[in-house]
Amino acid sequence: MQKNVISMLAVMAVAGTAISAGTAVSAETLRWSSSGDALTFDPHSEVDASTRAINGIMYERLITRDPSLNLVPGLATSWEPIEGENAWLLKLRKGVTFHEGQDFNAQDVVFSITRTQAPTSAYIKLMSSIASVEVINDYEVKLITTDPNPILPAQLTSIMIMDSDWAEENGVVEPQNFTTKEETYAVRHANGTGPFKLVSRAPDEQTIMARNEDWWGWSDHSGNIDTIEFRPIANAATRVASLLSGELDFVLDPPLQDIQRIKGAEGLKIETVPEVRTIFFGMKQSAEPLKSSNITDVNPFADVRVRLAVNHALDLAAIQRVVMDGNSFPTGMLTSPSVFGSTPELDAPYGYDPEKSKALMAEAGYADGFSVQLDCPNDRYLNDEKICQAAVAMLARIGINVTLEATPKNIHFTKVNDKDTDFFLIGWGVPTLDSQYPMEYLLEAGGRANAAEYDNSQVNDLIGEIRKEMNPETRLDLIHQAWQIARDEAPYAPVHHQVISWAMVSDLDLPISADNTPRFEFAVKNAN
């Protein structure tokens, strides 16, 4: 018995030194966690955010984004529209090899883009503008589009490149059918060209990746990480506890209410950046009366003065400080500052002014107010239901008597998609980082998320031009015009841009970015 105890102590002592030695030597191991694991390693079968972020460590795109989300060369070194044709010419990077040794060339680009257009691909819609891909030579391809497509480079940042031979050898020419949970070779194996390659994979437990010394980009990326250990932890409190106890170096998604605690902990820091996701209220402005209002002959929201009154009644600073604990950026716009077309003037909130609101309400003939139902999700955005509760109180003070209906997201978004709501809260992200995307969804008549039923012929025409204008400056001018009209007519009441917070150890230098994607090729640990 005693012998056992001694040997146990000895083992513990050895293990102890091993651990302390481990932390000293393996300084370049980065251990991180988030709530969700990649659902699959097949880069074209799911668009889920965690899946994209984790696959993006191993797979690369033709055109990619730096931490500030500027378009930068990835596997393509240059891209430009071809005069007189609906096409883009891409020059490819030479001397790139996949993790398993295959060479990267034009065939892989043709293969990957064709693969994203297969029926089981999650990117069909995004790639629908590409009519065909033409190989000019091994390192030049021509992407032919059905119409002029000025934002094709931005769309290409979503498409990861696979090796055609590897796919054929392993029978994964078509993307995995994710909805039927099909199991293919590509689901648990990855063969990209990226800065890290897969070492081991246990779904929902642990994924280990090692530095790809052959990566083309190391010459101009300062990252010093050798091994990445990823361990998804679904429970937020456990995730934070693991970080506090030193088991992790980085947590992608710490809960809002624990951020102060992490900030106060020694050796830990919080990085924040505005997320490309904006939260706002929509007001149905069609001609027929609202379903849930006591005003049954006209629609109060059809009057621009009422919509402006709602905007001026919302105390966005209070929502920011009290509801969001400071973790939000109040706004007067439907899209985030990192999106092409946003300006500080457009982004400025309308301004809290209840007196002006009351005056506008009286002017519009609603001095006694009116009642309406507000539909709100309660499990989709950060503190969504609490934002709605706060708005109910603020609107009550200008005479709008709001009944709050907070429901889980599947029910809420059914109402929004069916445009079966008078007054609603939604948030909108912009994967292309271009104003065209939110405009098509939220402002254009018949837009899929335009549950406000906003319909302004001038705005509709502008959006039509924006879609086709190839000159960036002219296009930017058109975008500004459209946003300005939307600001004056206030079809929505913007609240704020969400904030991304990353929690990490103080000696880790990892640039945060608004797309919530960690770029480990930039990560430097123990810099001093």
Next chain:
Amino acid sequence: MPIPMKSQMTMIDTDKTSRLSRFLDNDVVWSFTHSPMAMIAGLATLFFFSVALFAPIIAPFNPFDPAQVMLWDGKLPPAWAAGGQSQYILGTDDQGRDLLSTMLYGGRLSILVGLAAVLLGMVLGTTLGVISGFAGGLTDVVIMRIADVQLTIPGILTAIMINGFGRAFLPIEYHNQFAIYFVIIAIGLSDWPQFARVTRGATMVERNKEYVQAARVIGLPSWLIILRHVLPNVMRSVIVLSTLSFAIAIISEATLSFLGQGIPSTTPSLGTLIRVGNEYLFSGLWWIAFFPSLVLVLLVFSVNLLGDKLRDILDPKLR
């Protein structure tokens, strides 16, 4: 249990003043007033009930009126703590509602739900229990086996299940409006077997006593015997049980609301307040969860103690 004499009853009916003095002279009342614990528990329960009843008069704010809720005053600590404001004695919740007022209104909801649920469970359980005990045979077997099956499942689980069924059958738009009724029905239905078992046992004892047999002999119908003779004699146990069940019902409501299955957060009950407060425990806003929890504990404790003492007094075997 002697049958009240006719002469005795007429005397009570005619002489009102001596009725009160007779009531106070009653041995139950005597035992109650001479047990300090029973008096404390009784007064505390009375206090909670009257505070709940007069909440709109006592509360400094109306937390259910959105125009009175100031978001800027959200998350304020109690008045005596640093940063507290004197008009919010116990601080404010995450939306800027005065915590004291919200607790008064919330306690009112909790007590209301508790009373209604116990009433439902009591009526249902007592009826089934008396029928079961009096009829015997197959009726008894069927009713009691159903009760046994339900007793094997924890009450709160049954309540969650019934609540879930209720919600599934109603369009989601009406959930908030009807949430309180769901909770009452769910708790009431999960509670009836207790009442059924107790009343069945008591009924079986009474059934074979001479006065019941006498009533049968003179040809009274069964329902009349149950109503006139059996029921009054099993009511003592029912009263004791309902006090204890009331405490459990309040806890069940709080549990359901804590799990997000109960009263919505726009009109919070004590349980809902604790759920909301629980999210802020780590970030240092202790008061949002602490005060509602304290009130809940004290309320349940005093009701429980009262029930316990009542049992001591009313149960002839313990006297």
